[in-house]
Amino acid sequence: MVLRYLTLLLVCQLAGEAIRIGTGLPIPGPVIGMVLLFVGLLVRRGVPEGLQTTSGGILQHLSLLFVPAGVGVMVHLPLLADEWAPIVASLILSTVLTIAVTALVMKGMGRLTQRGEDRP
Amino acid sequence: MKPELTEIWVYLSASPLSALTITLVAYLSGDWLYRKAGKNPLLNPVLIAVLMLVGFLLLTDTAYWTYFEGAQFVHFLLGPATVALAVPLYNHFTHVKRSAIAVFTSIVAGSATAAISAVGIAWALGASKETLFSLAPKSVTTPIAMGIAEQMGGLPSLTAVLVILTGIIGAVLGTWTLNLLRIKDWAARGLAVGTASHGIGTARAFEVNDVAGAFSGLAMGLNGLATAILLPLLYRLIF
Numbered sequence: 001m002v003l004r005y006l007t008l009l010l011v012c013q014l015a016g017e018a019i020r021i022g023t024g025l026p027i028p029g030p031v032i033g034m035v036l037l038f039v040g041l042l043v044r045r046g047v048p049e050g051l052q053t054t055s056g057g058i059l060q061h062l063s064l065l066f067v068p069a070g071v072g073v074m075v076h077l078p079l080l081a082d083e084w085a086p087i088v089a090s091l092i093l094s095t096v097l098t099i100a101v102t103a104l105v106m107k108g109m110g111r112l113t114q115r116g117e118d119r120p
Numbered sequence: 121m122k123p124e125l126t127e128i129w130v131y132l133s134a135s136p137l138s139a140l141t142i143t144l145v146a147y148l149s150g151d152w153l154y155r156k157a158g159k160n161p162l163l164n165p166v167l168i169a170v171l172m173l174v175g176f177l178l179l180t181d182t183a184y185w186t187y188f189e190g191a192q193f194v195h196f197l198l199g200p201a202t203v204a205l206a207v208p209l210y211n212h213f214t215h216v217k218r219s220a221i222a223v224f225t226s227i228v229a230g231s232a233t234a235a236i237s238a239v240g241i242a243w244a245l246g247a248s249k250e251t252l253f254s255l256a257p258k259s260v261t262t263p264i265a266m267g268i269a270e271q272m273g274g275l276p277s278l279t280a281v282l283v284i285l286t287g288i289i290g291a292v293l294g295t296w297t298l299n300l301l302r303i304k305d306w307a308a309r310g311l312a313v314g315t316a317s318h319g320i321g322t323a324r325a326f327e328v329n330d331v332a333g334a335f336s337g338l339a340m341g342l343n344g345l346a347t348a349i350l351l352p353l354l355y356r357l358i359f
Binding site: 006009010012013016026027028029030031033034035037038041042047051052054055056058059062063064065066067068069070071072073074075076079080083085086087089090091092093094095096097098099100101102103104105106107109110 | 143144146147165166167169170173174177178184187188191192194195197198199200201202203204205206207208209210211219221222223225226227229230233234237238239241242244245246247248250251255258259262263264266267268270271275276277278280281282283284285286289290293294297298301303305307308309311312313315316317319339344345348349352353355356
């Protein structure tokens, strides 16, 4: 992990938070930071090697980072016990529906853009 | 004189060291089980770790906030990790430039479907307002979803768990849904799974096919971005 690029990530996050507070945009600061970095990469036309390894290092264990927040669900156990039925139904139906809509739109758009070409 | 066992426990339970240690041990055990079971999505390492830790805290009668005081050092890294998502997003983006319009349209359609259907179904079945706001970003990668939930007045920790469950459902039911719809194009299959079930779906997509994996990773990043921008604005318009 290269210290310089870790600093860059923090600077982007800080700038994102500053923009969020300054403009009142209802978008999380780190997401604005992600956009800033993404635009920077587009302008630079490439990812520096050190940034590639630094971000790879953090993202490799991304799931570990959700654990402390996830444990917080213990505070909401009564709510889960009360509302498990709408939650389970919503999660399953909405996820299947999202997969279907995304895939069908992509399939439709593919047909639209490749009309005339001889592709199955 | 030897100190009583309870004294040691009282001291240790208040130090950030123990919260950090049990978090890592729980996660590594979850990850070990997941690998041992051939990466079966039902044995998601985060879910196992969360269940173990909740059980442990309840058994030892430890308050969540006591635990979080130590574990917040891990939690803090979510911010820089979210920023770091720009790198894989850029890498995938350069691969799919040619079909950019189709990709964009389908991800935004999927993003809207995910949020509207999740909230609509739960609302129709009588869920509370807090639950609805926590459910809305459920298809978005966890760090972004938690930020969105927090901003709208949902419960970020509930969102974290709902997002993980969504990922598992997508990874388990994705193949079945796509086969039923006769979607054969790997790009479309990857996009669908990544939009609906973020990183967990993307991991599954990479196991099946590289093209599907790349499109899934891109969909995860763009859906996070689209939802983070559209959902809070929509919320402001309605409430």
